[in-house]
Amino acid sequence: MGKDNKVSLTVIRRLPKYHRYLSDLMDKGISRISSQELSVLTGFTASQIRQDLNNFGGFGQQGYGYNVEDLQRELGKILGLDQRYNAVIVGAGNLGQAIANYRGFEDAGFKVLAMFDRNPRVIGLKIRDIEIKDMEHIEDFIKKNNVEIGIITTPKDSAQEVADIYVKAGVKGVWNFAPADINVPEDMILENVRLNESLFILSYFLKAATK
Amino acid sequence: MGKDNKVSLTVIRRLPKYHRYLSDLMDKGISRISSQELSVLTGFTASQIRQDLNNFGGFGQQGYGYNVEDLQRELGKILGLDQRYNAVIVGAGNLGQAIANYRGFEDAGFKVLAMFDRNPRVIGLKIRDIEIKDMEHIEDFIKKNNVEIGIITTPKDSAQEVADIYVKAGVKGVWNFAPADINVPEDMILENVRLNESLFILSYFLKAATK
DNA sequence: TAGATTGTTAATCGATTAACAATC
DNA sequence: TAGATTGTTAATCGATTAACAATC
Numbered sequence A, B: 001m002g003k004d005n006k007v008s009l010t011v012i013r014r015l016p017k018y019h020r021y022l023s024d025l026m027d028k029g030i031s032r033i034s035s036q037e038l039s040v041l042t043g044f045t046a047s048q049i050r051q052d053l054n055n056f057g058g059f060g061q062q063g064y065g066y067n068v069e070d071l072q073r074e075l076g077k078i079l080g081l082d083q084r085y086n087a088v089i090v091g092a093g094n095l096g097q098a099i100a101n102y103r104g105f106e107d108a109g110f111k112v113l114a115m116f117d118r119n120p121r122v123i124g125l126k127i128r129d130i131e132i133k134d135m136e137h138i139e140d141f142i143k144k145n146n147v148e149i150g151i152i153t154t155p156k157d158s159a160q161e162v163a164d165i166y167v168k169a170g171v172k173g174v175w176n177f178a179p180a181d182i183n184v185p186e187d188m189i190l191e192n193v194r195l196n197e198s199l200f201i202l203s204y205f206l207k208a209a210t211k
Numbered sequence C, D: 001t002a003g004a005t006t007g008t009t010a011a012t013c014g015a016t017t018a019a020c021a022a023t024c
Helices: A015-027 A035-042 A046-054 A068-078 A094-101 A103-107 A135-144 A156-169 A195-209 B015-027 B035-042 B046-054 B068-078 B094-101 B103-107 B135-144 B156-169 B195-209
Strands: A065-067 A085-090 A110-117 A130-134 A149-152 A173-176 A189-192 B065-067 B085-090 B110-117 B130-134 B149-152 B173-176 B189-192
Touching: A015 A035, A015 A046, A015 A068, A015 B195, A035 A046, A035 A065, A065 A068, A085 A094, A085 A135, A085 A156, A094 A110, A094 B094, A103 A110, A103 B195, A110 A135, A130 A135, A135 A156, A149 A156, A156 A173, A173 B195, A189 B195, A195 B015, A195 B103, A195 B173, A195 B189, B015 B035, B015 B046, B015 B068, B035 B046, B035 B065, B065 B068, B085 B094, B085 B135, B085 B156, B094 B110, B103 B110, B110 B135, B130 B135, B135 B156, B149 B156, B156 B173
Parallel strands: A085 A110, A085 A149, A110 A130, A149 A173, A173 A189, B085 B110, B085 B149, B110 B130, B149 B173, B173 B189
Antiparallel strands: none
16 A cells, blocks of 8 residues: 555556666666667657656656666565565476476565475475475465465466465465466455467467468 | 458457357356456456457347357457467477476467477477477478477577577467567567566565555 | 756547447 | 347547656
8 A cells, every 4th residue: 555556557567677677787787778778678668668667756867867776676676576475386287397496586586485286196296495295284384484475377277276275374465377267355466377368369460460 | 461450459468368258158058148247257348348349340239249159269260269370399498398288278279399409308308299309400390390389488598599590490470488578570470478577566566565 | 067868747649438329 | 019238439538658847
């Protein structure tokens, strides 16, 4: 319920891209950038970039532009990348394992503490140092380990059931990869990754291109 | 360059959701639905649903609503789901394997013919019946096997290089999972899956909720 | 200071919603 | 036929772009 409560989702969805390009610029040792230059990089208009950023504060300086490092850090804070989050994954198939394995998430502050599955053949296995545990212990685990993010990488028919477990156990946000719409309480954060839909969009344009 | 060339991306991105709910309704044996009922299911307004569908034709009937099966099939055609597409994956890590393993894509008409990787330790392995091959043979393979979709599941630093190979070999569309913006010619279809950005959005709302 | 570029207001554009005549 | 619901036009809303005064 902070001051930026009113910022539109459209704007928020652009923030990660700004953050990514600013990080790239930092890596290149560039310390200063104008909205015009950022426009060339990101493909958004300079005007839009200034509008977007000014939803969160006046990070720039007239006649100069933006300090890359400052702006990157501020956007990082806005995106919550200055925090550490504990996560668990339900569904220890390839997709779950891919997420468990991906160092980029851990570098950004998201730590997968454990994976859970119903298949006895995978229970006890480890991905890096992340153990696949029996679903039986999930609620306990979440409560004891301060888990804030629940990741769903099960088939779609199990997704709602897993979400219900997450709600009951008290996670704050759910990252859902199952191709199903799941219902969670109002105050639960839900972010869906729609691989099917993304592929269908690609398919749409492929078909349109050959007509 | 068909008649629906002008339909906005905003509308197109809603089509897969309509298609999914209509498929669900078919599975339940429901043969008829009104825009009002679809509104309850999808969360879009009835008015918006009628507007969206009318971009592609008058699929409904006054006083009746929409025939579920007809509409599902028509949307399927619009999305290109009546076609078969051949695909290959570059990057045989967990994410690549997850995609290769996912039956849902194959059921929708997307067939992964092969995976490619640079790591000699995985070359020759098989995921289901999909072989991991040496990158050396990719251009040949794409040309010989009528591959239309190139999937990128490499680390970000290899993404552009892989995209260039795809362009050279003549694929029509690229499905990119690497967290990088890649450049492709105008007439190449490019669809990005931004796992990082999705996670950051979740993080944004988690942080906002605790303020 | 002069030049550059922001922050912000106003104008435009596009997308969503409302309303209703057409019609099954 | 009467009731229901579409297809479509008009009204509203929100997002993007343009413009420029403020100011570093």
